[in-house]
Amino acid sequence: MDIKFVKRDVLKEKPDQKNLGFGKYMTDYMFVMDWDQGIGWHDARIEPYGPIEINPSCVTLHYAQETFEGLKAYRTKDGRILLFRPEMNAKRMITSNERLCMPGFPEDMFVEAIEELVKVEKDWIPSEPETSLYIRPFVFATEASLGVHQAISYKFMVICCPVGAYYPEGINPVKILVEDELVRAVQGGTGFTKCGGNYAASILGQVRAEAKGCTQVLWLDGVNRKYVEEVGTMNIMFKINGEIYTAPIEGTVLPGVTRDSIIHILKDWGYKVNETHLSVDDLMKAGHDGTLEESFGTGTAAVISPVGEFVYKDDSVVVNDFKIGELTQRLYDYLTGIQWGNEEDKYGWTREVL
Amino acid sequence: MDIKFVKRDVLKEKPDQKNLGFGKYMTDYMFVMDWDQGIGWHDARIEPYGPIEINPSCVTLHYAQETFEGLKAYRTKDGRILLFRPEMNAKRMITSNERLCMPGFPEDMFVEAIEELVKVEKDWIPSEPETSLYIRPFVFATEASLGVHQAISYKFMVICCPVGAYYPEGINPVKILVEDELVRAVQGGTGFTKCGGNYAASILGQVRAEAKGCTQVLWLDGVNRKYVEEVGTMNIMFKINGEIYTAPIEGTVLPGVTRDSIIHILKDWGYKVNETHLSVDDLMKAGHDGTLEESFGTGTAAVISPVGEFVYKDDSVVVNDFKIGELTQRLYDYLTGIQWGNEEDKYGWTREVL
Ligand SMILES: Cc1ncc(COP(=O)(O)O)c(C=O)c1O
Ligand SMILES: Cc1ncc(COP(=O)(O)O)c(C=O)c1O
Numbered sequence: 001m002d003i004k005f006v007k008r009d010v011l012k013e014k015p016d017q018k019n020l021g022f023g024k025y026m027t028d029y030m031f032v033m034d035w036d037q038g039i040g041w042h043d044a045r046i047e048p049y050g051p052i053e054i055n056p057s058c059v060t061l062h063y064a065q066e067t068f069e070g071l072k073a074y075r076t077k078d079g080r081i082l083l084f085r086p087e088m089n090a091k092r093m094i095t096s097n098e099r100l101c102m103p104g105f106p107e108d109m110f111v112e113a114i115e116e117l118v119k120v121e122k123d124w125i126p127s128e129p130e131t132s133l134y135i136r137p138f139v140f141a142t143e144a145s146l147g148v149h150q151a152i153s154y155k156f157m158v159i160c161c162p163v164g165a166y167y168p169e170g171i172n173p174v175k176i177l178v179e180d181e182l183v184r185a186v187q188g189g190t191g192f193t194k195c196g197g198n199y200a201a202s203i204l205g206q207v208r209a210e211a212k213g214c215t216q217v218l219w220l221d222g223v224n225r226k227y228v229e230e231v232g233t234m235n236i237m238f239k240i241n242g243e244i245y246t247a248p249i250e251g252t253v254l255p256g257v258t259r260d261s262i263i264h265i266l267k268d269w270g271y272k273v274n275e276t277h278l279s280v281d282d283l284m285k286a287g288h289d290g291t292l293e294e295s296f297g298t299g300t301a302a303v304i305s306p307v308g309e310f311v312y313k314d315d316s317v318v319v320n321d322f323k324i325g326e327l328t329q330r331l332y333d334y335l336t337g338i339q340w341g342n343e344e345d346k347y348g349w350t351r352e353v354l
Numbered sequence: 355m356d357i358k359f360v361k362r363d364v365l366k367e368k369p370d371q372k373n374l375g376f377g378k379y380m381t382d383y384m385f386v387m388d389w390d391q392g393i394g395w396h397d398a399r400i401e402p403y404g405p406i407e408i409n410p411s412c413v414t415l416h417y418a419q420e421t422f423e424g425l426k427a428y429r430t431k432d433g434r435i436l437l438f439r440p441e442m443n444a445k446r447m448i449t450s451n452e453r454l455c456m457p458g459f460p461e462d463m464f465v466e467a468i469e470e471l472v473k474v475e476k477d478w479i480p481s482e483p484e485t486s487l488y489i490r491p492f493v494f495a496t497e498a499s500l501g502v503h504q505a506i507s508y509k510f511m512v513i514c515c516p517v518g519a520y521y522p523e524g525i526n527p528v529k530i531l532v533e534d535e536l537v538r539a540v541q542g543g544t545g546f547t548k549c550g551g552n553y554a555a556s557i558l559g560q561v562r563a564e565a566k567g568c569t570q571v572l573w574l575d576g577v578n579r580k581y582v583e584e585v586g587t588m589n590i591m592f593k594i595n596g597e598i599y600t601a602p603i604e605g606t607v608l609p610g611v612t613r614d615s616i617i618h619i620l621k622d623w624g625y626k627v628n629e630t631h632l633s634v635d636d637l638m639k640a641g642h643d644g645t646l647e648e649s650f651g652t653g654t655a656a657v658i659s660p661v662g663e664f665v666y667k668d669d670s671v672v673v674n675d676f677k678i679g680e681l682t683q684r685l686y687d688y689l690t691g692i693q694w695g696n697e698e699d700k701y702g703w704t705r706e707v708l
Contacts, residue, residue, distance in 0.1 A: 023411065026410075049410065051408060055405050056404075056405070057380060057490075057515075060414070061492065061494055062490070062550060064550030064553065065557065099558060101558050134500070140415055146488070147376050147377055148556070148557070149557070150560075157410055159410050159411060186540040186543070188536045188579070189555060195555070196551060196554070197418045197549070197555055200454055200544075200551050201454075201543060201549070203455045203502070204455050206502070207504055222576060222577070
């Protein structure tokens with residue numbers, strides 16, 4: 001791919017690595033590429049990060065024809081830069097775009113765009129423990145036209161920002177509200193994609209959870225409102241009686257890259273992993289009778305996030321005395337070890353950019 | 355409300371009223387107003403229609419926190435300008451915004467914004483039969499921040515475009531595909547709102563319908579995939595054995611302004627209207643045994659759109675020999691008569707702007 005580089009005159013000042021937060025500081029550059037019907041993808045460029053112009057009748061502002069991805073670049077102790085399974089994000093974005101009737105692209109193109117931007121922004125990748133560069137690829141319709149239809153022009157962009165440790169004071173278990181009224185996804189819908197509409201629809205659940213003193217929502221299936229699916233921006237796993245349970249990938253749950261990686265590791269460690277429909281009643285029962293040993297969310301942002309408590313209607317169960325479980329900790333250490341290059345990458349998951 | 359007016363130097367040339375299409379020509383001006391946390395709505399203005407600047411990390415581009423409305427301004431034979439039940443659109447947008455955790459506003463503010471813009475753009479309202487000015491109010495998050503959350507800043511905008519007769523060659527019945535795999539909405543989701551995500555999710559259904567020679571999709575409920583809900587951008591009604599059937603407003607179907615108006619009229623005309631769950635099997639059966647007398651979609655764009663045929667799996671039924679039904683035609687004539695000021699407005703639905 002031929003990528004034009006448009007230099008900026010003055011680079012931004014880099015923020016304090018101890019105080020990065022999430023998405024507060026965007027880097028100096030962004031990758032941009034256009035798609036037009038009859039032409040395909042064209043005009044790849046890396047240009048100064050800054051506002052874009054959009055027509056008020058742009059399809060995206062009205063009908064949300066938009067998808068995104070999220071991954072990270074990690075700086076190792078010996079100064080190499082690693083990506084973690086970027087081809088998985090490429091595949092998922094291709095799947096998302098198909099569902100949303102948006103243009104696809106070769107996996108290579110997606111990965112190359114990210115690699116080239118990361119190379120340009122290498123000085124933005126922080127070196128403090130557990131910091132990384134968050135990378136946000138996204139595609140959206142740019143056509144200006146008010147009829148509801150498949151748009152004929154799109155933009156693919158990649159932007160990035162340095163991010164701090166997700167839990168600056170060490171990993172803390174989270175309290176999760178099981179949502180019994182609102183629904184995130186249903187078979188035949190868009191739950192398996194990373195399209196904007198899924199997230200807009202989820203905000204109310206998040207707001208309600210916070211009002212009840214919880215930090216996250218656990219969604220139930222949209223048909224029976226009974227089976228556990230996933231958390232706001234994480235897949236979720238349960239260790240019950242020594243075995244692992246997590247929702248299957250059947251159209252409603254996002255196929256998380258972290259989820260897939262953790263399942264590989266767990267199987268290699270000899271755990272039985274049940275990708276099956278676990279009912280919230282069985283979950284609460286396991287919580288009460290003590291067979292629910294651990295639970296954790298999996299996602300790019302926090303990698304592994306232990307669950308300390310589930311609240312469902314008038315009931316609630318505390319998991320492992322609200323402390324991070326042994327297996328949860330071991331998974332966190334091992335997977336982050338691979339990501340930051342401190343563990344041998346026996347699965348071949350990391351990809352060296354520099 | 356204090357609205358600042360920013361004049362444009364040169365007005366656009368008005369398009370040929372015989373060839374307006376839908377959404378091809380935007381007018382000279384747009385209404386814009388901002389909302390910020392702690393301040394509320396501020397800086398109402400009518401300014402030249404043109405591109406806006408948006409940050410690449412704007413919440414709307416990633417998480418589709420956006421809602422919209424659609425209504426029309428009609429020019430009567432004696433030159434008055436009418437809106438049709440704009441307070442219904444205001445109410446619906448307030449409901450949409452609540453579900454999407456976006457700021458609400460007083461109904462008056464919504465209606466005033468539209469009235470003021472329509473006054474400025476009065477020369478854009480066409481006078482050819484069945485033409486009108488389509489008005490598109492929309493609200494979207496403007497905050498630049500990548501965390502999934504309720505945004506802290508928004509824009510409310512109103513744009514408009516003259517539109518032609520929906521069926522330039524007279525009303526033609528449409529052929530509709532009953533979609534049995536993809537789902538538009540489910541209880542607990544956002545089906546009752548006009549949020550962007552609903553429409554992005556629906557495009558694939560539309561594309562598939564067109565591939566099968568149909569012009570529209572009829573959606574079934576997301577739980578049983580059995581009960582008839584609504585069409586792409588219309589509610590749908592059936593006349594079976596002299597009675598009217600249409601899906602109830604229970605959280606999945608959009609509460610259409612046209613639907614509500616037609617139900618009022620039908621009841622006044624002595625029809626029994628059943629707002630109930632009609633299964634697709636019962637619909638096809640009624641089609642085959644001849645009790646399905648008429649069917650039509652209702653929506654702002656086409657007002658009333660007769661259905662000529664339903665295709666469901668390997669089955670299909672033709673309605674009323676693919677001709678517009680008597681009641682459908684009578685409803686169309688009467689309601690458009692009120693909207694264009696040719697019928698007495700006994701319901702008080704029209705609102706004179708000028
Ligand atoms: C809804 C949802 N589920 C799960 C995940 C976890 O996916 P991944 O592990 O690829 O980050 C995410 C975040 O990306 C998400 O948004
Ligand atoms: C999904 C959907 N259903 C129904 C309608 C009809 O609503 P109204 O009669 O208010 O235009 C519309 C169009 O606005 C729509 O988008």
